[in-house]
Amino acid sequence: QVELVQSGGGxxxxxxxxxxxxxxxxFTSSRYCxxxxxxxxxxxxxxxxxxxxxxxxTYVDSVKGRFTISKDNAKYTSYLQMNSLKPEDTGMYFxxxxxxxxxxxxxxxxxxxxxxxxxxxxx
Numbered sequence: 001q002v003e004l005v006q007s008g009g010g011x012x013x014x015x016x017x018x019x020x021x022x023x024x025x026x027f028t029s030s031r032y033c034x035x036x037x038x039x040x041x042x043x044x045x046x047x048x049x050x051x052x053x054x055x056x057x058t059y060v061d062s063v064k065g066r067f068t069i070s071k072d073n074a075k076y077t078s079y080l081q082m083n084s085l086k087p088e089d090t091g092m093y094f095x096x097x098x099x100x101x102x103x104x105x106x107x108x109x110x111x112x113x114x115x116x117x118x119x120x121x122x123x
Contacts, residue, residue, distance in 0.1 A: 001026050002024060002025070002026035002027060002097060002099075002111075002112040003024070003025050003026055003094055003112070004023070004024050004046075004096070004112055004113060004114035004115075004118045005023045005025075005094060005114065005115070006020065006021065006022050006023075006087060006093075006095055006114035006115055007020070007021045007022075007023075007095075007102065007117070008021050008080075008117060009021040009085075009093060009117035009118055009119050010118075010119070010120070011120040011121075011122065012085055012119075012120070012121055012122075013025070013085055013122050013123075014056075014085060014087055014121055014122065014123050015084060015085065015122070016085050016121070017081070017082060017083045017084075017085065018082045018085065018119060019079060019080065019081050019082065020036065020079065020080040020082070020093055020095070020117060020119075021077060021078070021079055021080075021114040022034060022036075022037040022077060022078045022079075022080075022095030022097075022114050023075065023076065023077045023114070024076040024077065024078075024097055025076065027076055027097070027099065030047055030053060030073040031053045031082045031099060031100070031101060032053055032097050032098060032099045033050060033051065033052050033053055033097065033098050033100055033102065033103035034050070034051055034069075034071055034078035034095060034097045034101070034106055035047060035048075035049065035051075035056065035096045035097075035103065036048045036050070036069060036075055036078070036080045036093060036094070036095055036096075037051045037093070037094045037095075037107055038089075038091040038092065038093045038094070039091050039092050039094070039117070040090060040092075041091075042072070043091075045094070045107045046060065047060055047062055047104075047105035047106060048063055048067065048080070048093070048105075049063065049067055049069040049080060050069065050103060050105045051069045051071045051078060052072065052101065052102045053100070053101050053102070054101065054102070055071070056102075057069050058105055060105070062088075062104070063089075064084050066082065066084045066085075067080060067081065067082050067083070068081040068083075070081070070082075071112060072090075074083045078095060078097075080093070080095075082119070085119075085121045086121060087121045087122065088121075089119060089121050090117075090119060090120050090121050091119060092117070092118055092119075093116065093117050093118075093119050094113055094114055094116045094117075095113070095114040096110035096113050097110065097111075097112045098110045098111060098112065106111065116123075
């Protein structure tokens with residue numbers, strides 16, 4: 001059984017930085033994707049960033065150049081470094097994982113989810 005445990009997040013002023021971590025257990029190889037999603041109150045869950053098992057990355061346009069996703073295969077952990085944060089980045093952030101070579105940045109395609117962590121950016 002795969003389990004994802006998130007850490008990081010919190011409150012920061014606009015322009016600040018935060019780093020989220022997502023530690024996975026239960027995978028037996030590095031053949032898995034990890035994605036980060038966020039959900040603001042009253043809005044649908046939105047894909048933010050994704051790292052495929054190859055190390056290739058995908059970002060939603062609104063975070064390109066500000067967010068960086070990475071993965072430590074030895075630790076089965078993904079990181080989301082968020083710089084130049086904006087108030088519109090506020091939301092609950094979730095990591096997700098799937099045991100595939102490549103994955104889409106679409107929430108319905110992921111079986112495993114972290115518990116969520118709040119990110120609040122004030123202006």
